[in-house]
Amino acid sequence: MAGSVPADRIDSLAAVLGAIRTHRGMTQPLLTQRVGLGRSVVAARVVELETAGLVVNAGMAPSTGGRQPRQLRLRAEAGVVAGISIGATGMEIGLADLSGQVIAHVAEQIDVADGPEAVLGRVEVLVDAQLCEYAADQEVWGLGVGVPGPVEFASGLPVAPPIMPGWDGYPIRERFSRRWSAPTWVDNDVNLLALGELRTNPGAADAQDLLYVKIGTGIGAGLVSGGRLHRGSNGCAGDIGHVAVAEAENVICRCGNAGCLEAVAGGAALAREGRRLAETGASLVMADILASTGRLTAADVTVAADRGDAAARALLARTGRLVGTTLATLVSFYNPALVVLGGGVVNAGDHVLAAIRESVYRRSLPLATRTLRSEPASGGEAASLAGAVHLVLDELFEPRRLARWLPSGSPAGRPELAAGEAAGSAT
């Protein structure tokens, strides 16, 4: 909660800063129009942001009759934020400036099942190395962490994540916020993918309601409602891998239930069916692959389909149909403007995507598909890192937080941690 008089001022500061940081070439006349504040208020706020070292000159804009107005930009180099995207079998770590531009990033294979001590210890080594090499004279303003399981966002704690043994309730936020004395936010990886697409894919910029569906080893979704993440009451919104589908009635899922979508349409199901087709001789191409490599992965099914193998193509089309049927229900229910399809399945291209689209357009409410767009994820692996970075920036520049670290009149350093923040309550 902000202190005394500044709260009024902070709302307008946040509005002015928000417009400058999300639009290129902002000028004071444009700000007056966009944020609905008077010219004198805008001018005062710009001076304050310049004094704080957060906004600088970016050249002159073309004149529209009178004097040429100055263009303003966020001083993105004022600080760095770290994004950490932890997946089931790999992680991506990067630094970004305050505009979200990634300065450096590194990817590494890991096994999330090795537990938090091993994985987070390695994260700390890599972040420190990046800071040393690329931001030696800068401080970390905040960290964003994505993990492949449900997270209670308010506390930053993983909640019973099925593929992350040892992580249930592990205080990731507390560890990192102490380590770097900087506020830390933790979220589910698919939420960060959705946020990354929303903020970095130009085609998603005007999609206030977006659905990101990741089909990989697991199947999950990230929901954006009115331009912000819908995380749900327990932070597990979008967890659609284990919804019931009729086609899976007799298949037991790794979760112990029968009938789960993931058990028939996830990456493991694809590999298992591919292997069955190879072993029964239904697919000669996949039989070849199995014989030469000794194993058959979900990616191999795509390889076979690309070589024209009919059985592999039919298998991928069936996967698309299964996902598409569930997705059709979700599109009718949620009415998104854009469905982004990500995860390993994107590599299978139209073998899967065409069947997904066909099911969605056939089975959703006509009104819900009238203007619906569906696209493969543009960001790939980078989207998750971008999501982690933008999670931090959105939280840092949120008005209430801004009030805490932008004291009246004085130049801004790195935001201060509030009491209790290092102990896991950054919101």
Added chain:
Amino acid sequence: MAGSVPADRIDSLAAVLGAIRTHRGMTQPLLTQRVGLGRSVVAARVVELETAGLVVNAGMAPSTGGRQPRQLRLRAEAGVVAGISIGATGMEIGLADLSGQVIAHVAEQIDVADGPEAVLGRVEVLVDAQLCEYAADQEVWGLGVGVPGPVEFASGLPVAPPIMPGWDGYPIRERFSRRWSAPTWVDNDVNLLALGELRTNPGAADAQDLLYVKIGTGIGAGLVSGGRLHRGSNGCAGDIGHVAVAEAENVICRCGNAGCLEAVAGGAALAREGRRLAETGASLVMADILASTGRLTAADVTVAADRGDAAARALLARTGRLVGTTLATLVSFYNPALVVLGGGVVNAGDHVLAAIRESVYRRSLPLATRTLRSEPASGGEAASLAGAVHLVLDELFEPRRLARWLPSGSPAGRPELAAGEAAGSAT
């Protein structure tokens, strides 16, 4: 967009007014804590709101050491708003004060298929009669209208509503905002039911993510995300009557598709199956009802179940199971804190509700049901009217709008219409 300097002031005015209108017994010290503004700013805003006639004294609060602080309340009697809830076969019309308290209401049978001229003409007669009797010396500050079909909220136009012939694109907002020179908002009736529960059911007050499922002739849902309605990209979010269910594969729905949920679990399906059970002699109780009245309605199935008829009970349980299986997918996907079950089905009580709950808890992700509550709608018919009223109040007291009708220093009359508002662009 607001004019010059006031925008800053308007944000704090809106915050102070918002806290006063949503909390009983607000005092200036409590406001300082709650809205995070300084004492002097709060005091100045309270004076402005009193000058504008929107806030008045409501007695003294107990002292907490020093001087007793004044309690403040919204001057709810400063104006009236009209709520108009139009259903397929009936409508409810009422007046409320600015706190949302309903002053007068009337219900009437109608057939929405008679078209907008007939139905809205009758609405106008009834609203005028109420205004004349209960608010002769007051002006209408705004109107909220609910209709049983999808609405593009930004324009207030019904969009291809399946059970409302003649209403597609009909300018309801334009007609009413001209008629009463007051801003008008139009929304889908199930959205208004969800909003009504959110604002008037004490058990829903802290549910930021809520799902209202109405099972009547049609089946539809209203979604609340983070305390506000999620309407979707085309205004048709929640339209789940026509999602595919395996059990309906061979049943043709009134929409022309096969496999729709509504075709096997809606009110018409219940009546149809009940009649079949009566005619084949599988249910003697329903056969009696059919023989004595010449027809068999969905409500009759509940009557038979209440009399202990096994076939009727099994039919209602099946309906619950069908709805529950789809709802389980939506609960996993959306992770609401509260599911409210409304529509005619609520009258069947546990014959249906127990089966819905059992399916949801058995088939949703365990984490999504860990703290999930599911309850029959508390508001009944009144919730829809309450939703229409609160839709208007939320929009009227929204900061940007407040800026337009609360001019600096002068006492507030009814909010002025902005240019173009009467022509259907009130947002």
